[in-house]
Amino acid sequence: MNKNRFGNSDLQVSQLGLGCMGMSEFYGNYNDTESIEVIHHAIEKGINFFDTADMYGLGKNEILVGKALKGKETRLF
Numbered sequence: 001m002n003k004n005r006f007g008n009s010d011l012q013v014s015q016l017g018l019g020c021m022g023m024s025e026f027y028g029n030y031n032d033t034e035s036i037e038v039i040h041h042a043i044e045k046g047i048n049f050f051d052t053a054d055m056y057g058l059g060k061n062e063i064l065v066g067k068a069l070k071g072k073e074t075r076l077f
Contacts, residue, residue, distance in 0.1 A: 001046025017049035018042045024057035024064055032064055039068035 003012040021027075023035035039050065050069075052061045 003046070003048075012048075014047045014049050016047055017051050018047055020050055020052045020061055020065055021056045024061040026056070032067075035064055036068040039065065040072070043069075043072055 002015045004015060005011070006013050018039065020035075020039070023030055023032075023038070042050075050065055052065050054062060056062075057064075
């Protein structure tokens with residue numbers, strides 16, 4: 001996965017990110033287990049940018065992403 005340096009920092013952010021909104025609201029049915037598997041697959045491919053917001057499921061989205069990231073060794077952005 002190609003990454004870009006973020007500003008003048010030493011942070012590296014993947015050029016591709018994963019939009020997580022549909023994992024907890026808005027686009028019909030969702031499944032937490034499948035969503036976590038998708039996030040894990042993204043990490044395996046080198047993605048470290050996950051787009052979420054507290055309005056997605058009234059905070060449920062961040063809880064879901066947090067569960068998926070727990071114990072994963074990756075420098076997230």
